Amino acid sequence: MTNNEPSKNKISDVFKKYQAQLKGYINKRVTSKEDGEDILQNVFYQLLKTDSLINPIEEMTAWLYAVARNQIIDWKRKRKEEEMPYMAASDSDEVFMNEISSFLFDEESSSPEDVYLRSLVWTEMEAALEELPLEQKEVFEWTELQGLPFKEISETTGIAVNTLISRKRYAVLHLRLRLKSLYDDLLDK
The missing domain is CATH 1.10.10.10 (Winged helix-like DNA-binding domain superfamily/Winged helix DNA-binding domain)
Structure with a gap:
């Protein structure tokens, strides 16, 4: 396990350290605070699901931002799909x-x-x-x-x-x- 990689009991430390930064990053790219909160929760859920023995995280910051970016892209795709039927x-x-x-x-x-x-x-x-x-x-x-x-x-x-x-x-x-x-x-x- 690398120094930057959290064990399951250190997830709360990672959350405390990165939560505000990620929230700001996400909220600049989505339209509602509720969606931003959902995306932020999904980012940390993905971190929780990660098996540190099979897939060690070398750079925590880069990993978190990459997951956040992917979650935002998924959110935008889903939003586009939901909006299409209502288009004039x-x-x-x-x-x-x-x-x-x-x-x-x-x-x-x-x-x-x-x-x-x-x-x-x-x-x-x-x-x-x-x-x-x-x-x-x-x-x-x-x-x-x-x-x-x-x-x-x-x-x-x-x-x-x-x-x-x-x-x-x-x-x-x-x-x-x-x-x-x-x-x-x-x-x-």
Whole structure:
């Protein structure tokens, strides 16, 4: 057992040491305090489940933050899945992006055909993104691929939220036109 690795009776020490830091990290990335608390509990639950003899933790801080990051990603995926049925079908840009995203990130479907189609869509998406002006490409990647909220991007870059929204809208319109035939083919599959 390494010095940084907790035994089962030292979990409370690890909790006391890292709880405030992790809580702050998580709360910056989720919308509600309740969800943040759930994620924090899941992080320490994962620590409790870890068998220190089979899988020793060398760097506790890095391990905890990696688990927290993964829990946040899982939370965001689950939240997106819950929100999709309530989307207004009239906003065709959002419908288009959500359907493409759900196809690209569908880990349950791993048939050779789906893997091939996903790689094809990624290739086309990357080519279409390269055609965009840098400002539009960056906003699209930040919001859709990295999951950053407009407000956070605005605070980081100093660009107004409305400007960011407008840039993303132009990016989506371009991608929609560029990927329309591929999108139609996927729906018919």
